Amino acid sequence: MSSEKPPIPAASNFIRGIIDRDLAQSTNASRHWAGSPGDAAHHAAGNADPAKIRTRFPPEPNGYLHIGHAKSICLNFGLASDYNGVCHMRFDDTNPEKEEQEYVDSITEMVQWLGFGWDAFGKSHLYYASNYFDFMCRAAEALISAGLAFVDEQTADEMRITRGTLTEAGKNSPWRDRPIAENLQLFRAMREGKHADGSMVLRAKIDMASPNINMRDPAIYRIKRAHHHNTGDKWCIYPMYTYAHPLEDAVEGITHSICTLEFEDQRPFYDWVLERLANAGLLAHPLPKQYEFARLNLTYVVLSKRKLIQLVEEKHVSGWDDPRLPTLAGARRRGYSPEGFRLFADRIGVSKADSWIEYTILEDCMRETLNNSAERRIAVLDPIKLVIDNYPADQSEDCFAPNHPLKPELGKRTIQLSKELWIEREDFMEVPSKGFFRLTVGATVRLRYGYVVKCTGVEKDAADNVTVVHCEYLPDTKSGTAGADAIKVKGNIHWVSTSHAYTCEIRMYDRLFKDPHPGQGKHEDGRDKDFLDDINPNAAHTINAQLELSLKDVKPSDSFQFERHGYFVADRKDSVAGKPVFNRTVTLRDAWQK
């Protein structure tokens, strides 16, 4: 944290523009907040809201969070914190058939992991839509009483047919003009469990000829006998998202309700519900406003819930926290950092234009944050033996390696040098390619933090593979000593002493898909591609590497830079005391390989 750069002012975006305008015009200044969610009367009894704005992150607890959610989380919580407001953590749990406690636990854990919380102004702001079911029912009755909703007994199929099409108006339901009293009595009967699942729904009465299909008398309550993770078996009717969401926002005093583009068509209904209920006296002005931004698309990644489920269920990955998966749980295991995600969110911005972010942007954000935080260590991933012929066989000596080149205050550690070392196989080339400046017979390189050595020859096996590289060291060139730089070398390779190293399992992860747009386009024979066809079969392989001894006792989730390789994290699940397993988070940039 010591070499923190000055904070970059948050980039301007259209939502900040809206908030700036609202603040300048005091659009929301008259709001009262009673300290807990509630209707107009409840809040009227409270004080002026100390929060300048209220946003919310409203996941349905029916799956695991992924990188796309991280964008929304950073947006909503980030805005709240920048503008001296609050972001409510709210579970949008209106469909009990799909929702489970396991998901609410995992979601809260990951939001906090990303660095956000919901305590503000002395209060926790963790809410459940299901806690508003009583109010939602009362609001439904208010709509019925105002002649704005009716109980429809058409089947789902009939409703679909009478809804019309994109270009043709729908037809009114035969039940549309029921007397108010009958609607009220039927709705209460629905609620009391006197009607079968699916036998009737409560519908808003708007306009079956609306060019916006969402305004053609949308369903707002359905009968569904299902156990709810929060309310148990209390209810047998549940509100639809489109009706419930504006109420959740209003009851919580949300000022800016930010969602993704596909809800744009829904906004007229969002406003319709709120305005009618304000007229009925249940809700107070100013009402929440919905704004929409473009969801994240990332190259080489799939983010749709359906596809992620398929990857897990068909066992293409090991589980929801497989380090190759773009779930937050997977990314955390992979070693991706919360800081990196926040940087990523800032960097990609927020707009309404559909866009594909290049995956390298995310990787670079991780490199950038990890470069700052991760201590350096030495690991030889693909070992070949290097023998220093003029070094005594029974000798070893201390070499000193800084733990972090940018943070001298983190000190140095000692590494043992001896006659036999492991070096990286690719650091030796018998026939060097153009521009190669590491080891080759006759060449001189520095053993990082040690001596300059000159390559003298190799040993080979029967198949002509190099098995051992020989060299001689130049005694006056030890790092840190006076004459160390007398001999200039371009190459600088890492190493670990064979008698001061240990063998460790490392999982070398790579991108899960080999195509930037998995599943898009066609095969050569003209068939449509499936996203599974683009899976990269080499996205994970395990190696046994030679690591410096200090890498033996590390804590799960500790991240390191293995010098000249990349960032690696001790797996949080499979590491045990004294025997860590490392996951490759991301490689270092490599201008040479290009």
Next chain:
RNA sequence: UGGGGAGUCGCCAAGCUGGUUAAGGCACUGGGUUUUGAUCCCAGCAUCCGAAGGUUCGAGUCCUUCCUCCUCAGCCA
């Protein structure tokens, strides 16, 4: 063919109610520093804003027409 959106450099993305040379980041290119071919530093990188007309002293910003893409017909969210 209806409704709702979006189109500014390879990828993102600022550009308020029209006003000198169209921010910034990533990528890329060149140079410097460097015991990580990493990091870091410096420089370069859209006469042009989906297209064509028009209004104006002046337009990415206003008007007209056109093109492309996304999205909506769950008792899902």
